[in-house]
Amino acid sequence: MASDQKTTSLLPMGARWLSPREARLRTRRVLVTIAMVLFAFIAASVLDRWAYYFFKSGDAARVEGRDWYRLLRVMGFLPTWLIVALAAWLLSKKESIAARVSTALSILAGATLSGAAAELLKLVIARERPGEDARYVFRGLFAGFSDGSNLGLPSSHAAVAFGGAIALTLARPVLGPLAIVLAAGCAWTRLLAGAHFLSDVTGAAMLAYAVTLPACRVLGLIPPKLPRFA
Numbered sequence: 729m730a731s732d733q734k735t736t737s738l739l740p741m742g743a744r745w746l747s748p749r750e751a752r753l754r755t756r757r758v759l760v761t762i763a764m765v766l767f768a769f770i771a772a773s774v775l776d777r778w779a780y781y782f783f784k785s786g787d788a789a790r791v792e793g794r795d796w797y798r799l800l801r802v803m804g805f806l807p808t809w810l811i812v813a814l815a816a817w818l819l820s821k822k823e824s825i826a827a828r829v830s831t832a833l834s835i836l837a838g839a840t841l842s843g844a845a846a847e848l849l850k851l852v853i854a855r856e857r858p859g860e861d862a863r864y865v866f867r868g869l870f871a872g873f874s875d876g877s878n879l880g881l882p883s884s885h886a887a888v889a890f891g892g893a894i895a896l897t898l899a900r901p902v903l904g905p906l907a908i909v910l911a912a913g914c915a916w917t918r919l920l921a922g923a924h925f926l927s928d929v930t931g932a933a934m935l936a937y938a939v940t941l942p943a944c945r946v947l948g949l950i951p952p953k954l955p956r957f958a
Contacts, residue, residue, distance in 0.1 A: 765934055772930035779926035780862040783919035791920055800913035804885025809839035809892035816899060826948070834949040835895045838940035842891025845939050846884040846932055855881040858925055882932035883924045889914035890936035898944050 772779075785791040792801075802808050813835040820828050851872030856865040857880035872879050893911035897904035915929035 769927060769930055769934065772927040773925075776858075776864075776925040776927050777862045779919065780858050780922065783916070783926075784922040785920045788921050797917055797920070800910065801885075801917045803889040803892070803910050803914035804883075804887075804918075806839055806843060806888055809835060809888070812892060812896060816896070830948040831899045834899060834944045834947045835892055837943045837947060838895030838936070839888045839892035841943055842932075842936040842939045843884050843888035845935055846882045846887035849882055849935065850879040850884070851876055853881050854879060857923055857928075862925075880924050880928045882935050883915065883918050883928045884932070886911070886915040886918060886924070886929040886932035887936045890933045891940045894936055894940040895944055895949070898940075898949055 791797055813832040816835055817828050817832040820831060823831075852870055854867040854869065854871040856867065856878050859865065867875070889911035890908075893904075893907035896907045911933075915933070918924040918929055919926065
């Protein structure tokens, strides 16, 4: 009994023990999530050539000059999320200082770390941006470290947009739908410009999710993961 109490006291705040059934259900959810992610990425890859010709604008210069395009495109601009983080800080005066810091830092970290992870992964995968024939061109694993130009997978702009949007959703759920729509809009602008494949922006969204959730846990925005012990 004393041993159980001692072990329980070592758990992160907000965590609890999982029963064997809960652990199995959690493992099943993780496996289902992984399967869905793989399916979505494979489906996006299959549709890459079709999506490239379907979404790419015939007059990219004219489209990129439109105000609505710039509005969506700027969601992938890191300073945008710095402003959002500052706004979240200023609009949460009724919360404790710790909560305000957690919210602001989580939003900024989600966008920053997602963009950085995308830039790093680009160098590892080294797949070029779409050409006129919309075919894949791989330079070879880690080839991006010798030449990091014209690489597309994953899209760093889409990663920044989704990273910030996911963190904002966790911090202010009521803003979640709007934030995700704007992030998806940023991804759409990359397709309109012909700068990325559909799988580039899909992979960016998945990467942002994988990076932002742990960051938000570390910063205290969401509770720590439950330990898998009976």
